[in-house]
Amino acid sequence: MKPAEIPELPPGVDDQLAGEGIESLYPPQAEAVEAGLTKGESLVASVPTASGKTLIAELAMLSAIQRGGKALYIVPLRALASEKKTEFERWEEYGISVGVSTGNYESSEEWLASRDIIVATSEKVDSLVRNNAGWIDQLSCVVADEVHLVDDRNRGPTLEVTLAKLRRINPGLQVVALSATVGNAGEIADWLDAELVHSEWRPIDLRMGVHFGNAINFDDGSQREVPVDRSQRQTEALVGDTLDEGGSTLVFVNSRRNAESAAKRQGGVVERRLDDDEKAELQDLAEEIRSVSDTETSDDLADCVENGSAFHHAGLASEHRSLVEDAFRDRLLKVICATPTLAAGVNTPSRRVIIRDWRRYDGEFGGMKPLDVLEIHQMCGRAGRPGLDPYGEAVLLSKDADTMDELFERYVWADPEPVRSKLAAEPALRTHLLATISSGFANSREGLLEFLDATLYATQTGDDGRLSTVTDTVLDYLEANDFIEREDETIRATNIGHTVSRLYLDPMSAAEIIDGLRYAEEDRGKDEQSTGESHRERPAAEPEKVETDGFVSASDLVGDETEDETTETEAESDVDETQPPARPTPLGLYHLVSRTPDMYELYLKSGDRETYTEICYEHEAEFLGRMPSEYEDVAFEDWLSALKTAKLLDDWASEVDEDRITERYGVGPGDIRGKVETADWLLGAAEQLAGTLEFSSTIAVREAKKRIEYGVREELLDLAGVRNVGRKRARRLFEAGIESRADLRNTEKGVVLGALRGRRKTTETILENVGREDPSLDGVDEVETETAAVAREDRESDSGDEHSGDQSSLGDF
Numbered sequence: 001m002k003p004a005e006i007p008e009l010p011p012g013v014d015d016q017l018a019g020e021g022i023e024s025l026y027p028p029q030a031e032a033v034e035a036g037l038t039k040g041e042s043l044v045a046s047v048p049t050a051s052g053k054t055l056i057a058e059l060a061m062l063s064a065i066q067r068g069g070k071a072l073y074i075v076p077l078r079a080l081a082s083e084k085k086t087e088f089e090r091w092e093e094y095g096i097s098v099g100v101s102t103g104n105y106e107s108s109e110e111w112l113a114s115r116d117i118i119v120a121t122s123e124k125v126d127s128l129v130r131n132n133a134g135w136i137d138q139l140s141c142v143v144a145d146e147v148h149l150v151d152d153r154n155r156g157p158t159l160e161v162t163l164a165k166l167r168r169i170n171p172g173l174q175v176v177a178l179s180a181t182v183g184n185a186g187e188i189a190d191w192l193d194a195e196l197v198h199s200e201w202r203p204i205d206l207r208m209g210v211h212f213g214n215a216i217n218f219d220d221g222s223q224r225e226v227p228v229d230r231s232q233r234q235t236e237a238l239v240g241d242t243l244d245e246g247g248s249t250l251v252f253v254n255s256r257r258n259a260e261s262a263a264k265r266q267g268g269v270v271e272r273r274l275d276d277d278e279k280a281e282l283q284d285l286a287e288e289i290r291s292v293s294d295t296e297t298s299d300d301l302a303d304c305v306e307n308g309s310a311f312h313h314a315g316l317a318s319e320h321r322s323l324v325e326d327a328f329r330d331r332l333l334k335v336i337c338a339t340p341t342l343a344a345g346v347n348t349p350s351r352r353v354i355i356r357d358w359r360r361y362d363g364e365f366g367g368m369k370p371l372d373v374l375e376i377h378q379m380c381g382r383a384g385r386p387g388l389d390p391y392g393e394a395v396l397l398s399k400d401a402d403t404m405d406e407l408f409e410r411y412v413w414a415d416p417e418p419v420r421s422k423l424a425a426e427p428a429l430r431t432h433l434l435a436t437i438s439s440g441f442a443n444s445r446e447g448l449l450e451f452l453d454a455t456l457y458a459t460q461t462g463d464d465g466r467l468s469t470v471t472d473t474v475l476d477y478l479e480a481n482d483f484i485e486r487e488d489e490t491i492r493a494t495n496i497g498h499t500v501s502r503l504y505l506d507p508m509s510a511a512e513i514i515d516g517l518r519y520a521e522e523d524r525g526k527d528e529q530s531t532g533e534s535h536r537e538r539p540a541a542e543p544e545k546v547e548t549d550g551f552v553s554a555s556d557l558v559g560d561e562t563e564d565e566t567t568e569t570e571a572e573s574d575v576d577e578t579q580p581p582a583r584p585t586p587l588g589l590y591h592l593v594s595r596t597p598d599m600y601e602l603y604l605k606s607g608d609r610e611t612y613t614e615i616c617y618e619h620e621a622e623f624l625g626r627m628p629s630e631y632e633d634v635a636f637e638d639w640l641s642a643l644k645t646a647k648l649l650d651d652w653a654s655e656v657d658e659d660r661i662t663e664r665y666g667v668g669p670g671d672i673r674g675k676v677e678t679a680d681w682l683l684g685a686a687e688q689l690a691g692t693l694e695f696s697s698t699i700a701v702r703e704a705k706k707r708i709e710y711g712v713r714e715e716l717l718d719l720a721g722v723r724n725v726g727r728k729r730a731r732r733l734f735e736a737g738i739e740s741r742a743d744l745r746n747t748e749k750g751v752v753l754g755a756l757r758g759r760r761k762t763t764e765t766i767l768e769n770v771g772r773e774d775p776s777l778d779g780v781d782e783v784e785t786e787t788a789a790v791a792r793e794d795r796e797s798d799s800g801d802e803h804s805g806d807q808s809s810l811g812d813f
Contacts, residue, residue, distance in 0.1 A: 001030040008038045008063040026052045028199040035195040038063035042175045042194035046185035049381030053178045057143040060176045069140025073119045078102045122159040147177035151419040157428035181377045184418035191459040206392040212404045247351025251337040254357035259311040262337035267307030270334045292319045293669040295659045312338040315668020343378040349385035353394040374416040421457035429474045438493040438501035481511045503685040509596035516592040516624035520584045586704040588622035590646035593682035601641040612640040653707035723769040736785045750783035
């Protein structure tokens with residue numbers, strides 16, 4: 001089928017496709033069109049990577065727009081959203097506008113109503129539905145990319161419920177679901193009332209095999225000789241072989257540490273095959289990578305990049321990952337050694353994929369567990385790019401014949417596992433049932449079960465008993481924490497329940513935050529000195545709660561073992577009623593949000609328990625809630641893990657150097673940014689909850705949030721809020737005597753220029769952003785103030801001191 005033969009496309013689209021070299025559609029694309037893709041029919045496309053899934057999506061969206069509709073493209077990752085937006089923007093010359101939305105879960109993003117194609121993550125789409133975005137009911141086509149991720153226990157339920165809600169809002173909605181690896185695509189199609197296009201066709205040949213001895217043994221029975229010298233490892237031999245043919249390689253390993261060490265080794269293989277021009281370009285790229293953050297991880301990555309290799313994992317900053325991915329797509333970088341995160345839809349094809357590690361540590365399993373077939377096939381699908389590679393190869397590694405046979409049976413010849421819904425788990429249903437009630441999709445138990453009957457879970461199981469039992473359990477929890485009210489058969493969200501749903505919080509996170517803020521409100525105002533009781537020994541003031549099947553408020557989940565016999569009445573007898581509640585400290589607030597299910601806590605390493613137990617008692621009075629006893633092993637260890645996470649956040653907000661944070665907590669720069677972003681969101685939610693409940697801690701929460709947002713001490717909040725200033729420049733300006741925005745507008749320009757190390761363009765931009773009447777630096781020379789000079793000397797003399805990092809060598813963001 002030629003582009004001109006595709007029905008119902010906007011004028012000029014067929015010419016654009018022909019101009020891109022598409023003379024005729026790939027077989028799966030043609031089959032999709034014949035199944036009614038451009039006429040509004042729903043479709044599940046289960047076709048291999050590089051077989052044209054994105055064009056299938058574009059044809060559906062463009063034809064929907066031609067019919068007067070609006071299209072939504074749902075992606076699993078923020079990075080993929082940006083990539084797809086850039087790809088779709090080529091249609092703007094045909095009058096089609098594109099928007100992207102991935103963050104800010106509290107907004108309805110009404111500006112998106114003016115866009116024809118909207119790209120968003122499933123979490124963002126879910127939040128838009130909760131916030132009643134007015135344009136949602138205008139959608140006529142929704143594309144769900146990587147639909148197999150409904151199987152993911154963390155993100156899958158959100159995608160599943162979101163698709164169910166969108167279909168209910170728009171009964172005639174066209175749903176196009178895409179995936180390269182769905183073992184039960186027919187079941188997905190049945191759920192979505194969609195046609196199924198299933199194909200194994202690829203534009204270039206992909207062969208899977210196992211390297212053993214001195215050869216790759218392929219699934220078609222052929223062999224390719226790749227000898228391994230005694231001084232080599234299998235991976236190095238295979239990478240070198242690919243390079244000798246002008247190809248690139250992706251190497252998948254099972255941990256961050258292995259990715260970094262493997263990239264260093266591959267650099268030695270790549271470097272001697274680089275020409276002078278490539279070396280010069282790689283030097284420039286390495287410098288750009290070093291400028292992203294002042295961390296050892298950044299330097300290690302830059303060192304690898306100089307040799308033409310790189311590592312890729314979740315510990316990298318997003319800017320690091322983008323630079324690496326772009327350079328690999330341009331074939332400047334020849335090898336990436338990655339954890340499986342890179343296989344999740346990001347466009348990084350290569351000539352050869354090497355799966356070095358097919359087992360990964362799993363705590364629940366209790367050891368090294370084999371990866372799923374689906375995950376291995378996702379990695380294999382990265383091999384081969386049309387137009388650049390004559391073929392693609394995916395190779396697993398084996399040291400003996402028995403393992404080679406096992407790998408063929410387990411992965412090479414195996415079909416992916418069927419995708420199974422994870423919706424019936426309590427944590428998933430907590431948030432989605434509250435959202436369903438709050439947004440008006442159901443106002444009774446029967447209505448909830450009716451809505452859930454439209455999910456994949458109901459399609460797959462037909463087990464009404466299991467779903468109704470979990471639903472009742474979750475409803476009891478929501479009622480016990482005052483998020484819903486039940487009267488006869490009617491269920492409605494309370495005011496605080498609506499707020500929790502709109503803020504996109506797990507209700508258990510909201511319960512923990514509310515209970516902690518209430519503790520600060522009611523308990524911290526008590527005169528502890530007059531009672532002589534410690535923070536742990538006295539029971540916290542408890543909110544009135546519904547006695548329903550054992551559900552209680554969040555702080556009571558700790559248990560009663562640490563309580564003494566003091567009654568609330570007895571405790572109140574010694575309270576000074578005129579004393580205002582104590583102001584929560586930033587560390588106390590960081591610890592509170594770190595205790596929630598929405599924050600992935602840092603785990604305790606060897607020796608950490610003793611360290612953080614000591615810190616715990618030092619800061620005991622700051623905690624917002626009752627600390628569990630050391631004898632409650634699980635609860636106390638969770639408390640310490642939250643404390644470790646809170647200390648990382650406190651270091652960040654105290655201007656501790658990013659490199660020191662990575663070393664102190666054993667994390668990467670990407671982990672820091674992730675924790676900071678999550679804490680910023682949770683503290684913003686805590687501020688709104690405090691306001692809704694009229695707690696006096698609202699201002700303290702807001703200031704703690706701002707410090708996390710900017711990564712600065714309290715005195716820099718005003719300056720750090722100026723665009724382009726950031727934590728490092730704010731400190732330099734403060735040290736030069738410029739302590740506020742007003743000072744920045746009025747201080748002599750030469751002093752500002754001196755504080756900013758003579759960077760004229762940066763200084764002019766900042767002066768313009770702060771509202772300076774004349775930001776020009778024409779004829780201005782930099783001036784260093786006496787205080788700035790002293791501060792600089794102090795930083796230089798203290799640079800080796802373990803405790804001097806609170807204000808030195810600050811990262812620039």
